[in-house]
Amino acid sequence: MIICCSNAFSQNDALANEYYKNGDFEKALLEYKKLYAQSPSNINYINQLIETQQQLEQYDEVETFLLKLLERLNYPAFLVELGYNYQLKNDLQKATYYYNQALASLDSNVNNVFSVARSFQNHTLLNETIAAYEKAMALKSELNFQLQLAQIYGEQGNMEKMFTSYIDFAKNNQIALSNIKRYINDFISENSTNENNVLLRKILLKNLQQEPNLVWNDLLSWLFIQQKELGKAFIQEKAIFNRQPESLSRIEELAQIAVSDNQNDIAIEILTYIINTAQDTDTLLNAHYNLLQLETKTSSKDDYQTINNQYLDLFKKFGTFGQTLNIQIAYGHFLAFNMNETDKAIAFLEKTLELPITELEQANVKLELGDILVLQEKFNKALIYYTQIQRNLKNSTISQEARFKVAKASYYKGDFKWAESQLKILKASTSQLMANDALDLKLLITDYKYEDSLQTALKLYSKADLLAFQNRNEDAIALLDRVLQEHKTEPIVAQALFKQAQLFEVKKDYIKAEVNYNAIIQNYKDGILIDNAEYALAELYANELNQPEKAKDLYEQIIFNHQDSIYFVEARKKYRALRGDAIN
Incomplete structure (x- = not known):
């Protein structure tokens, strides 16, 4: 029977709410009256009954109901409801009288603040809500409503009081500091001259002068980071560390x-x-x-010997053992890819493999050795290392990375069929980044290998890709020029333009990169690289060519035309920053 009654209550409640939501207030009122009759002390039913009658402009009925209710129940929030009902009748004198009565109830029981303030806020009576919280804190010092006050000040647009309340709350509740930053984030921008940014900085600096507290340093550091003023953030972080x-x-x-x-x-x-x-x-x-x-x-090539000596000094000071493994792998990479001393790099890393290191650490060394062998175009030897990683650490992230490198090495040497078979497996990779890289390469091979039975253009492109991997960027750009000249009617042109633009950016030849990206945008609007080109060009305008308006237009194109793009979230964030919106 209890279960049946409970189900009936629930159904009637849902039915009443449905009527109210649909604006059918007469039917809603009948249902709420039934619910109230069955549970006359249920605050929710009382409030729903009052709201429904007010929607029907039955203000006199609400007044009579509340006055009787107050004789029966000592619940000061109903004084707020009665005052609001008079306000709806345009009797502001009586409304103010009952609002003051509600506030006065805090003198006898300060805990009334929770229901009284909530009732005020439900009716957007923000000044009265503030008065309730401030009075309660004055009556009972251990109460802290700074967070609630800050949110109300924010609704009122009183930025100074809002920031002050937030940081006062943070001072006494440092565990909530990350939440406070998130709330404040809605009101500032990346622009340090933004009015709200300036105001927040002034408040924090004033607090720091009056009462040194690491919370102020923390918040200042955070603000400077949002504004990309990392030097100023560093000063604050040093103060915290000291x-x-x-x-x-x-x-x-x-x-x-x-x-x-x-x-x-x-x-x-x-x-x-x-x-x-x-x-x-x-x-x-x-x-x-x-x-x-x-x-x-x-650095430039002229500085490489100095960097080489820095590596050697480190090994001399700390030794070559497990703790310096990352530096050893980095040194092997530096020798091969920067100093062009591939044999020396291989010998160094093979010696590293003799150290007492874990299987996973060995795999990281072998991954680098494989890359150096690909650099030398010794593809079969590279495949041995990659395959060992796959065999010894099955289903791990590094095993998936090794499989991708197997596919990439096969692609470099023109074995597109084997590369494609490996990439099909990697599409289901647990690493989203790995899955995306695998999909991009697979699409490249699949889309273009059937355009030409001899796969001439794809072979030229993969060779250019290898040259870029080998840091032979001039040679790669020249080979891509050949693709653009000899295969200008084929779909691979867009891919060649994009790759070449990326290489121009590496060379800091930004005008040529701009030309290539624009060529893709203008001539390949329906291609798979359109959002890539728009985002890359937007970044170029924003970060290198100092043309923020052009960057903003391109971010906007991605937002409105490419909602499924992997660049959508970043484009929206950067568009809003350029427009001067708050960071969130």
């Missing part, structure tokens, strides 16, 4: 952000600081590794 020197992890994270944002000078400064400050070997070696990678990326 007060809490247990870990450099925050500064390491900032270094990674600087590297990702291509702010190389500040990244080098931060990594150098870590090297000079770190006490544990892992942190120190990781910083050395990242610094060497960055210096290699940003």
Whole structure:
């Protein structure tokens, strides 16, 4: 019987709500009256009954109902409801009287604030809601409604009070700091001159001057990161570390952000600081590794010998053992791909394989050895290493990576059929990035191998791809020119234009890259590379050619015409940033 009654209540409730939602208030009122009769102390049914009668403009009936209800139930939130009912009748004097009565109820029981403030807020009576929370905090110091107040100030557009409330809450509830940042994020932009950004910075700096607290440094660092002012963020992070020197992890994270944002000078400064400050070997070696990678990326060939000496000095200081494995692999890569000393690189890495390292660590070394052999165009020897990884570490991520490299090596040497068979397996890869790379290469092979029975254009393109892998970019560009000249009527032209544009960007020949991307956009609107070209050109305009309006137009094209593009989310974010919207 209890179950049957419960089901009946639930059905009547759902029916009443459905009537209300559809605007059929007469029928909704009948159902709510039945529910109230069966459960006369149920606050939800009382509120739903009142709202429905107000929708029907039965204000006098609501007034009578609430006055009787207040005689029976000591629930001050009903004073708010009565006041609001008078407000709907345009009797503001009585409305104010009952609002004040509701606020006065806090004097006898401060816990009434929860229901009273909620009722005020439900009717968008924001000033009264603020008054309720502020009075409750004054009456009982351990209550903290700064978070609720901040949200209300935000609704009112009072940015200064909103920011102040948020950071006051963060000061006393540091565990909620990440949530506070997320809330504030809705009101700032990447533009440091944005009015809200300036206001938040001033409030934080004022707090820092009046009362030193690491929360202010943390929030300032976060704000500067949003504004891409990583040098200023670094100053704040050093201040935090000086007060809490247990870990450099925050500064390491900032270094990674600087590297990702291509702010190389500040990244080098931060990594150098870590090297000079770190006490544990892992942190120190990781910083050395990242610094060497960055210096290699940003240096010219004239600097390579200096970088080579830095590697050797590290091995002399720390030794060649498991803890320096990543640096050893990086050195092998540097010798082969930058110094063109492939035999020396292979000998060095083969010696690394003799160290007492795990099977997974061996696989990472073999992966690099395979790549160097592909660089030498010794494809069959490379395949031996890749196959060993697949056999020894089945179904692992590195095994999938090795399979992809098998496919890539086969593609480089023109064995498209075998490459395609490996790529079909990788389409179901657990790594989304790996699956996407595999799909892209498979589409390239599948789409173009049947255009020409001799596969001449595809062979030329794959050879150009190999030259790019070998850092022979001039030769790759020249070979792609040949594809464009000799196969200008074939679909592979778009792919060749795109690859060549990427190589022009590596050479910092941005105008030629722009020409290629525009050629794809204008002539291959229905091709699979249209969103790739639009996004790449937008990035070029935004980051290199200082033409933000053109970048914005291209991001907008992706947003409206390519919702299924892998670039959609980033394009929307960057479009909003260029438009000056809040970050979220």
